[in-house]
Amino acid sequence: MSKFKLILWLCISAILLGNAVKFEFDGSETFILLFNIVMTYQYLTTRKSLYQSLASCCLLIYVFLSLNLYAFGNFMGLMGEQYTVEQRSALAVFGNNVLCCFLVGSMIFLSRRRERFNPQEIDKSLRRPFSPTVVWLILSVAFTLSFISYCLGIGRMGAEGVQLPFKLNGIIQMIRTDIIPIVFMMIVARNYRDKRLKKYLICFFFLALLETFVMLSKSRLVFLFLPLVLYYVLRERRIDKKLIKALLPVVVVFFLLYPIIGAMRYIDSDSLFSFSSIQKSKELSEDLESQKEGDGIQIQFYNRSFLAGQHFMNAYDTIKDEDLFDFSRFPLIVVMGGSAAYETHVIEQFPETAIHSSGTTGITDALLVGGRGLAYATILLLTFLASLIDSPKSNKKLMLKVFFLLLFIELIRAKSYSTFLDMLILPFMASKIFEYFIIRKSYTKDLQITDHTT
Secondary structure (H helix, E strand, O other): OOHHHHHHHHHHHHHHHHHHHHOOOOHHHHHHHHHHHHHHHHHHHOOOOOOOOHHHHHHHHHHHHHHHHHHHOOOOOOOOOOOOHHHHHHHHHHHHHHHHHHHHHHHHHHHHHOOOOOHHHOOOOEOOOOOHHHHHHHHHHHHHHHHHHHHHOOOOOOOOOOOOHHHHHHHHHHHHHHHHHHHHHHHHHHOOOOOOHHHHHHHHHHHHHHHHHHHOOOOHHHHHHHHHHHHHHHHHOOOOHHHHHHHHHHHHHHHHHHHHHHHHOOOOOOOOOOHHHHHHHHHHHHHHHHOOOOOOHHHHHHHHHOOHHHHHHHOHHHHOOOOOOOOOOHHHHHHHOOHHHHHHHHHOOOOOOOOOOOOOOHHHHHHHHHHHHHHHHHHHHHHHHHHHHOOHHHHHHHHHHHHHHHHHHHHHHOOOHHHHOOOOHHHHHHHHHHHHHHHHOOEOOOOOOOOOOO
């Protein structure tokens, strides 16, 4: 076992044991905990490369950070919620059971992944690189759509933009948020050996920076680069100095802007790009931070990224006395368009007029729809999907692997069953079908190696 795997196993084991002591697990809960510790060691040792098991590892890390670690730590909720010992104890038990389901599912579906990995097969059927003219045209279109959106307020959080005819608002937003990152991943893949790729990436960084201000979204910078990073990591099968050096400006800018962007939604300014508006936002964010009694930016980022534990504890009074499977909430969730609305207006009691959504996650979505039993079954289903995505066969068309991995991450962190209840399901499906189609067009029908030189 590598040092990284050993450290990861020790961290998980320590938190699990800490929860057992802190919340006084009974005999059955302690048995499951010990099983989890042993099986986590087995899980890590049987996977020679975590990069080849990236989907499965993402699920493991999300479960651990959002449930097990959140129960152990004394964290506040996003809205300043203070949780009781009873709520945290229930979360620790739930997280323990969810982790057990993950490990059992991973053991069952491991046989699907025993095919030998062949590095020579990675993306060997890619078509020729894009020409510089095509790349600059794509970047020009992306910048133009961002400037139009900025002027009209399209996609800006906390504000209503100008409504365009023929549903152009939704089309422009879908192109910016979904299609552009996938198209740029295609540029990176097909122009991987192109000396001009560095210039393209610098321009893309400024596009991502612009998009962060246009949407006033804290996570926009990260999610625009996520397809590119996943493609690089899966192709190179490592996180090297080259990647760290390339991502350093993105990470630095992200943490500098994180407290400012949220505050910008509440200031009155003619231009979001003016020095005065940024200064006002910085002062407002500092005032907000000083009122949170030590709930700093790192905790905010952790809270916002791993919401499943918070949602479980927020819903605890609703679910604590129900059976293993309980679909009594499902009809109302259908009427409301998903568990995010149910979480926001029924559990957290926000009024219907509030411009706020507490969101949901793949785990708590299943929990609200069908109870703990459906949540456990959903984890088993997700481990099966992870085994398919992690299959070495998918390396032959690596961009498709990244495409399905992104969908998988969305199922984990955003919503699972409520995806099919969303009123925007048809546009969502249309965009994903289009993305899948253009990715497939980047590969030749045969498997002959193409020339990647320029």
